Amino acid sequence: MKNGFVAATAILQFVAADWQFRSRPDLAPPRLNITIPAANNVEKGYLFVAPFAGYPDTATEQHGPRQAGPYIFRDNGDLVWSGYGIYSIWATNFQAAKWKGEDVLFSFEGDHNAGYGHGHGHTTILNDHYETIRELRAGNHKLTDKHEFHVVSDNTAVIQVYQPVPRDLTPWGASEEQQWIVNAIFQELDITTGELLFEWASLDHVSPDESLLPINPGQAGSGYNSSDAWDYFHINSVDKNTDGDYIVSARDACSVHKINGSDGSIIWRLDGKSSSFTLGKNVTFCFQHHARFHPRFKKDDEGDNVEYISLYDNAAHGTEDGRRSEVHTAPTSSGKIIRLDTEAWTAELVQAFYPPDNLRSKSQGSMQILPNNNAIVNWGSEGALTEYDSKGNVIFHTYMDSGYLGLGVENYRGFRYNWTGIPNEEPAIVALNKDEETTIYVSWNGDTETKIWRFYAVTGKYGARSFLGEAKRTSFETSLRLRNKDIRHVIAEAIGAEGRVLRSTGVAKLEPEILSAKGGKNVLPIVLNEEPKQMVVEL
Numbered sequence: 001m002k003n004g005f006v007a008a009t010a011i012l013q014f015v016a017a018d019w020q021f022r023s024r025p026d027l028a029p030p031r032l033n034i035t036i037p038a039a040n041n042v043e044k045g046y047l048f049v050a051p052f053a054g055y056p057d058t059a060t061e062q063h064g065p066r067q068a069g070p071y072i073f074r075d076n077g078d079l080v081w082s083g084y085g086i087y088s089i090w091a092t093n094f095q096a097a098k099w100k101g102e103d104v105l106f107s108f109e110g111d112h113n114a115g116y117g118h119g120h121g122h123t124t125i126l127n128d129h130y131e132t133i134r135e136l137r138a139g140n141h142k143l144t145d146k147h148e149f150h151v152v153s154d155n156t157a158v159i160q161v162y163q164p165v166p167r168d169l170t171p172w173g174a175s176e177e178q179q180w181i182v183n184a185i186f187q188e189l190d191i192t193t194g195e196l197l198f199e200w201a202s203l204d205h206v207s208p209d210e211s212l213l214p215i216n217p218g219q220a221g222s223g224y225n226s227s228d229a230w231d232y233f234h235i236n237s238v239d240k241n242t243d244g245d246y247i248v249s250a251r252d253a254c255s256v257h258k259i260n261g262s263d264g265s266i267i268w269r270l271d272g273k274s275s276s277f278t279l280g281k282n283v284t285f286c287f288q289h290h291a292r293f294h295p296r297f298k299k300d301d302e303g304d305n306v307e308y309i310s311l312y313d314n315a316a317h318g319t320e321d322g323r324r325s326e327v328h329t330a331p332t333s334s335g336k337i338i339r340l341d342t343e344a345w346t347a348e349l350v351q352a353f354y355p356p357d358n359l360r361s362k363s364q365g366s367m368q369i370l371p372n373n374n375a376i377v378n379w380g381s382e383g384a385l386t387e388y389d390s391k392g393n394v395i396f397h398t399y400m401d402s403g404y405l406g407l408g409v410e411n412y413r414g415f416r417y418n419w420t421g422i423p424n425e426e427p428a429i430v431a432l433n434k435d436e437e438t439t440i441y442v443s444w445n446g447d448t449e450t451k452i453w454r455f456y457a458v459t460g461k462y463g464a465r466s467f468l469g470e471a472k473r474t475s476f477e478t479s480l481r482l483r484n485k486d487i488r489h490v491i492a493e494a495i496g497a498e499g500r501v502l503r504s505t506g507v508a509k510l511e512p513e514i515l516s517a518k519g520g521k522n523v524l525p526i527v528l529n530e531e532p533k534q535m536v537v538e539l
């Protein structure tokens, strides 16, 4: 066979990029599969996601996304910023935030231990020019986990850590050899200095009795060594309220714990084996993620005894390849807003957001309540994101990639933010000539400000410019097609609001357009006889 990539079971295109953009042939962002286009009442802002492959690459198979990394998209799937190769290692939990009044981007960067759902790394913060301005590490000789980085005040953030420690675990059914347990730790850090301001460790306050995943049969680690430590609690989110107290989501205890920010004592437990509350209809959740305080839902006549929180209820546990046992606690996953009363000790469901296509994610997930009370629910290992209006109507739904690359794509958390990006790098330009026609393509990765691109021919040895035309910027790449008039070199200028020149490209020399049809619009046919095996992912 001439083409070495044509195998009996699969015909796959093994290239790093797929030529969606002439000016950036190196970029191949995911092609969102938008099954419910954005309605007029979606909240303003861009989508922030970091999709990655749930299927491992093998010698003959490659799965999407082609370029895993943090991305900013418009609602129509158009690329705003590709963070591929910028956040260099494995990146997740990508968001925008304010740090000391400045707009920043942040992401976890580090190693990913998919089988245990653990990350080992740090948080990288970029400014609005997409330059790294801070790498924040955990305090006390520990490694930051991927699940949480959340700015909770002007200059502090909470992170969490999975710290393996040896203990006698025989009271929980372990043998003498099964000695390792995960101490689920969270820290509040000064973002500027990295100073550790507060640290809380689960083993000081929460007995392994509270775990819903016993050490045997080892679904949360079986404790034989420090890499296989029993993850009995598994904190995957931390939030802080204005009183200075915290809530943590403990996946493997199916509970949310409120923690006193002065002495670390437990104020209450919601759900799990020893709930402080009587749960109303559909409040119960399990293997959940992303618990957040929402004081804004509080009504004027509600006192200090009333608190509102939200969370993403996976309602499922298991491995993505289905090799080990799977537990379901509801027909689908859902986003939930819950009202807590600490006088009556009742928990009531205020609102639940159920998925299109009956999605149920065994791992990952998030729910963001937007300023206009719309909600974004991100379906974790299902690689999908939905926006709801405040009444719960679905007004947008997307999967994170398309075609065969869309199989098994996962996304830990998904958000909508406003963002102004002014890239430090210069815009990219290419001019392709074919027969009597030249097309000039420009793009500027991460730019949100350009309204118009203005094109010039550069002539003579003094570089005199003559105006060729302009084109309205409507998406990531903008092009201008011209009849040839002896053009050799071209340049383009990005024009912002009020006609201000934002930046100029370098000078591009005309190149012959060699490849014709096989551009980004044509995805090669892919034939798969077998459903590929998915990796074991537990987050």
Ligand SMILES: *[C@@H]1O[C@H](CO)[C@@H](O)[C@H](O)[C@H]1NC(C)=O
Pocket (backbone or CB within 6 Å): 222, 224, 225, 227, 228
């Ligand atoms: C740790 O224990 C697990 C489970 O017994 C085993 O699969 C793994 O190879 C061990 N790792 C090391 C580094 O010993």
Ligand SMILES: *[C@@H]1O[C@H](CO)[C@@H](O)[C@H](O)[C@H]1NC(C)=O
Pocket (backbone or CB within 6 Å): 260, 261, 262, 263, 267
């Ligand atoms: C938190 O702990 C401090 C110090 O022990 C105590 O004074 C305070 O009342 C506690 N707060 C709550 C909400 O229990």
Ligand SMILES: *[C@@H]1O[C@H](CO)[C@@H](O)[C@H](O)[C@H]1NC(C)=O
Pocket (backbone or CB within 6 Å): 282, 330, 331, 332, 352
């Ligand atoms: C409660 O949950 C069930 C099953 O998930 C669902 O069918 C039902 O609509 C829910 N009820 C409310 C009030 O959310």
Ligand SMILES: *[C@@H]1O[C@H](CO)[C@@H](O)[C@H](O)[C@H]1NC(C)=O
Pocket (backbone or CB within 6 Å): 033, 035, 399, 401, 402, 403, 404, 406
């Ligand atoms: C988009 O997602 C839907 C629902 O999962 C699926 O049926 C369809 O095949 C997908 N389309 C593409 C192009 O991947």
Ligand SMILES: *[C@@H]1O[C@H](CO)[C@@H](O)[C@H](O)[C@H]1NC(C)=O
Pocket (backbone or CB within 6 Å): 043, 044, 045, 370, 371, 372, 416, 417, 418
């Ligand atoms: C974006 O800004 C607009 C205008 O200020 C505001 O209405 C909207 O709520 C913001 N969106 C987000 C996601 O914060």
